[in-house]
Amino acid sequence: MTAREDQTLSAVEDALSGGSLTDLRAVLGPLSPADVLSVLERLGRKDQAVLYRLLSKDVALQVFEGLDAPLQSDLLSGLRDDEVTSLFAGLDPDDRVSLLDELPAKVAGRLLRGLSAPERAKTAEVLGYPHGSIGRRMSPEHVAVRVETSVADALARVHAHLDDAETVYTLPVVDAGRRLVGVVSLRDLLRAGPHEAVGSVMTAAHWVEATTPAETAARECADRKLLALPVTDADRRLVGLLTVDDALAVLEAAESEDAARAGGTEPLRRPYLSTPAATIVRSRVVWLLALAVGASLTVQVLDAFETTLEQMVVLSLFVPLVIGTGGNTGNQAATTITRALALDDVRPRDVLRVLGREARVGLALGAMLGAVGLCVVALLYGTQVGLVIGLTLLIVCTLAASVGGVMPLVARSLRVDPAVFSNPFITTFVDATGLVVYFLVARAVLGL
Template identity: 35%
Template sequence: MTADQIIKFLEERNFKELKEELENLHPVDLVDAMEELDKKQRMLVFRLLSKEEAAEVFTDMNSDMREELLEALTDSELKEIMDEMYVDDTVDVLEEMPANVVDRLLMATDEETRKQINTLLQYPEDSAGSIMNIEYISLRKEMTVADAILKIRQVGINRETIYTCYVTEKRKLIGVVDVKDLLTAGESRLIEEIMDENVIYARTLDDQEQVANQINKYGLVAIPILDHEDCMVGIVTVDDAMLVLQDETTEDISIMAGVSPNEDSYFGTSVFQHAKNRSLWLMLLMLSATVTGEILGHYEDAMAVMPVLITFIPMLMGTGGNCGSQSSTLVIRGLAVGEIEFKDIFRVLFKEIRVAVVVGLMLAVVNGLRIYIMYDQNVMLAGALGLTMIAVVSMAKCIGCILPLLAKKLGLDPAIMAAPLITTILDTCTILVYFNIVTAFFHL
């Protein structure tokens, strides 16, 4: 259903049929449609939803839409929504809301839920504990399969996922069992007979990106989270892991483009905020580029004797920047997915050197022939530019692969060593290499 169709129902005041249509619409699709409605229309649509549907839609909304709805909702309506939300989703909502809204949301929850929320809020930002769900199915090893299935039926409605159940003893995780195994096993069999004791788990203080990568690596629906005493305290589900990876990817792309990361959407960010996010990087890169200008000034005499040398500077700087960006992008991607680690630095460097030799020779031959033909068969000039090209490509490939690895080793985000910064560094290095070679060739 599109926003236009919803508007048509509202204009015709055909609320009964609209309510039926909304029941068949996925919450995410409904949120997309509601973004195109005005404030009054959104409120009308939201009030047509059941408590369960309203909670799901509220969870999927952006912070601006939530604040808008909260202004119109009564305390009793808000309490009904909060009662239907999972605790981890409630925490996600609270983290995006201003303080006055947070107070109102907390007042709409019961005392037990508030304690659970406060526990999750105490974990460091970007840790596994901050995104985990404390509502999961816990079984005992002495239970029979029939007992386990009965428990799932009784409490499963209040759990975010029931596909994997966790076997605990005095809060210690001792095994896991899938619902598939329960349904296919004999009802009289004990849980300890069918549970898997080889459990993949994470810690509350582990980085959330690392946990998301674990879920992706092992193909899990959810991963159990243990505290420092090895007690199970929650799970991180695959949907939360996907959001983490999406946020981390967005952040890396922003940094690689020389833009400060921003949590809001493109259209939801003001022009001033966009300018602020971009100006700092641009300022730093502009100031660092002045070094290149100073180096060029040092070779004024050489350029005065052979003005033709100036015409090759853009080509060499562009080639160096492009080569460095290629290497840095591949290494950053490898680091992000766990394919490359710092211990692989010499393997990576050796591979990039070999690539640089092949690419450098190809570019040098093509460029040398071009210069030989276009500049009166000047062999010396063609040779100098060919040698410079090989040197620049080799240098660019090495710098492009080493800097992200060093950043990772120093605890920095490797994405900062992406195209803008790499290009600026290589511009300076290219000028130094170029003029050292041509001055040696032509004794300038």
Template identity: 60%
Template sequence: MNQTTHQRELENRVLRALADEDLKDLGNTLQDTSPDDVVLVLERLTAKQRAIVFRLLHKDEALEVFEALDPSVQSDLVRGLRDAEVAEIFEGLDPDDRVWLLDELPATLAPKLLHGLSERERRLTGVVLGYPQDSVGRRMTPEYVTTRMDYTVADTMVRLRDRIDDAETIYMLPVLDDARHVAGVVSLRDLIAAEPHTIIATIMSEAQSVPASEDAERAARKLTEAGFVALPVVDRERRLVGLLTFDDAMRIIEHEESEDSARQGGVEPLRRPYFATPIMQLVRSRVVWLLVLAVGATLTVQVLDVFEGTLAEVTVLALFVPLLIGTGGNTGNQAATTVTRALALGDVKARDIARVLGREARVGLLLGLLLGTLGFTIAGLVYSWDIGLVIGLTLVAICTVAATIGGIMPLIARWVKVDPAVFSNPFISTFVDASGLIIYFLIARAILGL
């Protein structure tokens, strides 16, 4: 039985037990189910069903399942549980995971949950909450184990054993100097391989760190590209305040890429699994963009109205309108997607706008020459060589303009501090449609003498 079939059968069993109100059968089903499979099922249930299923989980498994859920689903689940259940789960979360959840909860509920924490957990959570919403400080863990340059490996191992239950990761330890500055890092592998009397300063590696105010996505990509297990997070005085772990970095990147892909498709990000999203939220995520793009599309209508006489004289020109605006939109979207990705990876900076403009103009020109040659040949053979020349030259011009505009739009967005994905595909398609038609009809008038 493959994984998909297994998950479908599990979901059907859970739904049947819920429909029959057979909690005994439901409990037996969950008892034989892995936490990962439970998470997949929960994300496809209604809020009420989710609360019932979650209450039947064993205490230890419940916390593991809760931590693996999307923060928005966690928020829905919190509303369906009793106060005592919520308090117990909230206390068991790591501080950074608590903050993910708090960011999704209503403002009135957050103080109540924080008040129920132990003094230590409230203090650690407060450290993370003190940083701006999109900063890496908001996503770091304040639970870690450190060592010092003058400690021995034996001293460090004793320190590690004493604090192992309180640390989110033990595979990389920051090495501090007397002022709590990060002097280096040492891995658990190096500690195990070294002799007990070895001084930490002799085996530590050079540390790369990020300021707590750094954008969380940039910090996460820095960590994953370097292949680190964790990355020290420091304050303005370069003192250690936390660690960004690999699993949190992947979570940040997944969250950001989900937002980008949604906005490139002309919808607002859902921030939750599809089946856990109410119908009205799906509508709201799409309707605003549809209205904006519908207004933008009136530009295309206006252009067609202006050149109505040209179309009336040579009706064959109307046949190529969908081809030309479709090619232009696709070319612009390709360029925008490529540059947006390069921006996210740090390969391109906002100041590189001139270099990007030059590169994308050349790429667009070459694409236009290839497509234009093909268009010229086919249209010339089928209709006339004058029409073929109009189509060929238009494809060259549209591809060059579309690639250039598509390439610099994300950079302009970054420069004015707007999400590049917002400036991407939907707006580029609208702009290129209108400008492409203007280019098309101007070339047709010039060549055909209209």
């Protein structure tokens, strides 16, 4: 299927560069909305607008729904006001809110005012929850059933909402006060006798509060293998439902963010090929400058030990090796713990267990690397230099693994993204301390 998509893309690109709208229309004609989507996500902003306006009306709406909010926002800027208003009204309330977050406040306000009163009310409900909370990503359009209802009546409710509910496969069960008391799957309803009460066929519910961070809620939905996770207020009253496809979108964005931060950049939020180069530069330059400022620490450390360096220029040969190995060991530990945190395998209260394990692991790694370093360097540059390198690697690895393991937990406790605090900053910290260790060991062993 990928080969077919590639052919389609080539045909679209040819038509675009040829400038013939007739050709372009002919290429687009037979494509499904999903095919159009995968083409759109690989074009620049101007080409996207040209292509989008050639789509038939129903395909256009489906394609628009499938785009991520930043791309939706890009596209809107190229359309007429009436087109924008009708596209916006066609979205689900949760998708509307994601888009509103991307738009300038003035445009957002105008769009909201253009909605019908009931649609505006539903949208405002979702808008009321804090940024980054699951309240913003849940769907208020679900089918809840009362616990005392009969299975037959519950199935009738399902039939009545086949067209408008986000899902009919998981139904939250509530009491007279709209408090969540359980969930029932459509499968269980179909299996039960029509006169049984919903309360007797439902199962215990997992749920999250609407103020829960979106990533935590989405991870809960995924870990429990649920098709939908009920969302409640602080009094356990039902306010919405998180469906598994929305949970997946939340997790994918969170993982892109983690990956980007671990690599020392900001996440792009748009597909790479449709992101302008200037945006890419902006996503990287602040990190790069911050890290360079951190790296200037190493210049100061080396400056402080300049006399030692002048006495033994051979020591400068191993500077990149020593700090590189320290950085690698620290990054390994940080990567493992950051991932374990994201998967909820480890929590900040485990800090001592993590420190204990990482110190032991670092010591073991340092012993192995140090032994190799000692032998090889002793052979090539003499026993004393070998001893310096071996001892330094032993200490630096132990230190780096401990710091690397603990840092993400500290970040989480401080409510900072653990990925921000981890790899690049650990490298900087370990670089500077590693050099101090190196020169202190060298002075002691060589008697300088």
